[in-house]
Amino acid sequence: MPAEILENPLRLSCTFTRGTTSVLKVDDALNPLLTRELLTGLVYLMHPHGKGDSHRTLEKHKGTIDWFVAALAERGHQGGLAGLTRAMLAELWWSAGNRREAESRSLLAALDAETGVLAPDVRSLVGGRLYNRYPDYEPHEPYDEVAWKNLADACRQVIKETWAAHRAARTAAEIGRDPYAHGWTHENICWQMVHHGPATSAELGARVGWTSSQARYRIGSVHAQRQALFPGPQVMLAYQLLFGVYTGIVPDGIDDLGIEDLEWAGQATILLRYLKGRTSHESLTLSKKAVRLLERWLEHSALLRVHCPPELREGLWLRFEPSASGPHRRGPWQTSRAYRTTLAQWVNDRGVVDANGAVIRLHRHVIRTTFESHRDRGSWFGSRRSTIDPNHSPAVEGDHYLSAMTAAQKNAVEEIVEQAQGDLLRKSRPPMVLGEQDIAHLAEQFPQLVSELELDEAAIAELVGGQRDVFVASCADPLAGVHGPKGKPCPARPWVCLLCPLALFTPAHAVNLLRMKAFFARQWQQLPAAQFMAVFGHYAQRIDEVLARYDPAQLALATTEVADTDDEIPLLPEESTR
Numbered sequence: 001m002p003a004e005i006l007e008n009p010l011r012l013s014c015t016f017t018r019g020t021t022s023v024l025k026v027d028d029a030l031n032p033l034l035t036r037e038l039l040t041g042l043v044y045l046m047h048p049h050g051k052g053d054s055h056r057t058l059e060k061h062k063g064t065i066d067w068f069v070a071a072l073a074e075r076g077h078q079g080g081l082a083g084l085t086r087a088m089l090a091e092l093w094w095s096a097g098n099r100r101e102a103e104s105r106s107l108l109a110a111l112d113a114e115t116g117v118l119a120p121d122v123r124s125l126v127g128g129r130l131y132n133r134y135p136d137y138e139p140h141e142p143y144d145e146v147a148w149k150n151l152a153d154a155c156r157q158v159i160k161e162t163w164a165a166h167r168a169a170r171t172a173a174e175i176g177r178d179p180y181a182h183g184w185t186h187e188n189i190c191w192q193m194v195h196h197g198p199a200t201s202a203e204l205g206a207r208v209g210w211t212s213s214q215a216r217y218r219i220g221s222v223h224a225q226r227q228a229l230f231p232g233p234q235v236m237l238a239y240q241l242l243f244g245v246y247t248g249i250v251p252d253g254i255d256d257l258g259i260e261d262l263e264w265a266g267q268a269t270i271l272l273r274y275l276k277g278r279t280s281h282e283s284l285t286l287s288k289k290a291v292r293l294l295e296r297w298l299e300h301s302a303l304l305r306v307h308c309p310p311e312l313r314e315g316l317w318l319r320f321e322p323s324a325s326g327p328h329r330r331g332p333w334q335t336s337r338a339y340r341t342t343l344a345q346w347v348n349d350r351g352v353v354d355a356n357g358a359v360i361r362l363h364r365h366v367i368r369t370t371f372e373s374h375r376d377r378g379s380w381f382g383s384r385r386s387t388i389d390p391n392h393s394p395a396v397e398g399d400h401y402l403s404a405m406t407a408a409q410k411n412a413v414e415e416i417v418e419q420a421q422g423d424l425l426r427k428s429r430p431p432m433v434l435g436e437q438d439i440a441h442l443a444e445q446f447p448q449l450v451s452e453l454e455l456d457e458a459a460i461a462e463l464v465g466g467q468r469d470v471f472v473a474s475c476a477d478p479l480a481g482v483h484g485p486k487g488k489p490c491p492a493r494p495w496v497c498l499l500c501p502l503a504l505f506t507p508a509h510a511v512n513l514l515r516m517k518a519f520f521a522r523q524w525q526q527l528p529a530a531q532f533m534a535v536f537g538h539y540a541q542r543i544d545e546v547l548a549r550y551d552p553a554q555l556a557l558a559t560t561e562v563a564d565t566d567d568e569i570p571l572l573p574e575e576s577t578r
């Protein structure tokens with residue numbers, strides 16, 4: 001059902017694509033005609049007529065309608081949009097902020113597109129440029145390593161402490177009894193709230209006719225029991241922020257999650273469906289730690305769902321806010337997005353600081369940016385230089401990061417310089433291509449090689465016997481850590497061996513070298529030239545140098561074994577040329 005205007009009382013009802021509904025009450029006392037016209041414009045902005053598809057969008061535009069009607073009333077305008085003049089509208093927008101101006105323009109444009117109610121000069125003004133332009137957008141910078149770790153640790157600490165308190169209160173409730181009959185002990189108060197819902201001392205006393213002062217004297221404070229049993233916004237934020245740290249989902253997608261969006265696929269796997277504002281519905285298979293976090297939150301908030309209004313039980317981020325107020329709030333039970341002031345208070349209370357010791361400015365889009373940054377780095381292979389950016393040459397990395405001021409950054413820059421020097425030396429060396437006679441007398445023919453690589457008799461035997469073959473070459477030491485952590489098997493892709501100083505090319509590798517050359521030819525056909533040269537260019541040049549050292553007759557014989565297909569090479573799915 002699309003958005004529609006309802007009467008008696010005047011309100012706007014909207015159904016969103018995810019199946020949820022929202023109803024906003026509207027006050028038309030100042031100017032009933034203008035209010036209804038603007039509400040009609042809002043209907044055309046919402047799904048399915050427009051792009052608006054969330055309660056937050058509805059709420060923001062409703063606030064703009066209230067502002068627009070009140071501002072025109074102050075200027076003496078009491079009619080509809082047909083009587084609105086260009087001068088009056090221009091004066092109003094000159095004094096407005098960029099958000100109010102942009103939203104009111106969209107409301108007027110949507111209504112006029114359907115009804116043609118605006119005068120021609122007003123219509124041209126509505127379609128013109130903004131008086132109050134939005135500030136230039138700057139991409140979010142990710143949190144530094146210290147801030148990222150401190151944020152996650154603060155969330156885990158809050159969850160650990162509040163979960164322990166919750167479990168203790170539930171255990172106490174199991175041995176408690178009716179406090180009206182057996183006294184107001186801690187266990188009995190917990191029993192009362194578990195069975196009858198959260199309440200204050202005054203509310204508990206009012207049930208038996210006590211005044212507030214009598215209730216406080218006879219019962220005492222019940223805040224600790226209520227807070228332990230019914231998670232509030234501070235606890236919910238800890239779970240929500242840590243969920244963002246674990247998944248990197250956009251903030252609006254996290255805010256709008258419901259329990260129905262969690263699709264269980266087995267005992268420990270959840271397929272999460274969420275709504276991303278720019279690309280509509282998306283899905284994500286959650287990591288194990290994200291699944292465990294959601295399981296803990298569902299258990300932690302289970303008691304909330306027993307006592308809250310039925311229509312709120314499916315909201316994932318349900319919490320209890322005794323002090324919640326406002327025209328669109330449903331009492332103390334909340335599922336909507338937390339206010340920015342609550343976020344600022346949370347991070348200040350937890351003392352989350354960055355590398356400079358300053359309290360961070362908590363922004364949930366920055367959490368997503370930082371997650372993406374860390375995820376990209378986690379997939380890199382190669383030397384420690386890659387902890388900055390594997391897509392940059394050593395020269396570019398130096399230009400970008402030589403201004404680093406922290407000790408860790410300076411050390412990283414020094415490592416970049418060292419790695420760059422090593423790269424230059426490595427690329428200047430000719431490929432080590434061995435003939436049949438060279439293999440038989442490896443130690444005698446290449447004493448410098450044996451000395452540099454510190455090869456013992458066992459290693460030489462493995463090289464000669466083919467036990468150290470890595471597709472296009474034999475590796476003198478797969479655990480050396482040239483392209484990965486030292487002491488662990490090398491993670492490099494097959495073509496990386498072409499430029500590796502540990503690679504030894506023997507006659508047995510001729511076929512695989514030709515298969516790799518054919519793979520480069522297929523990649524050249526499907527990739528733009530610039531992209532091919534950036535990814536495979538150096539390796540394609542190197543393979544020609546290697547093959548030039550082979551016997552032409554041997555290469556001609558090896559060519560007959562090349563089928564020119566991806567099945568001949570160990571490739572990842574994204575590397576396929578099919």
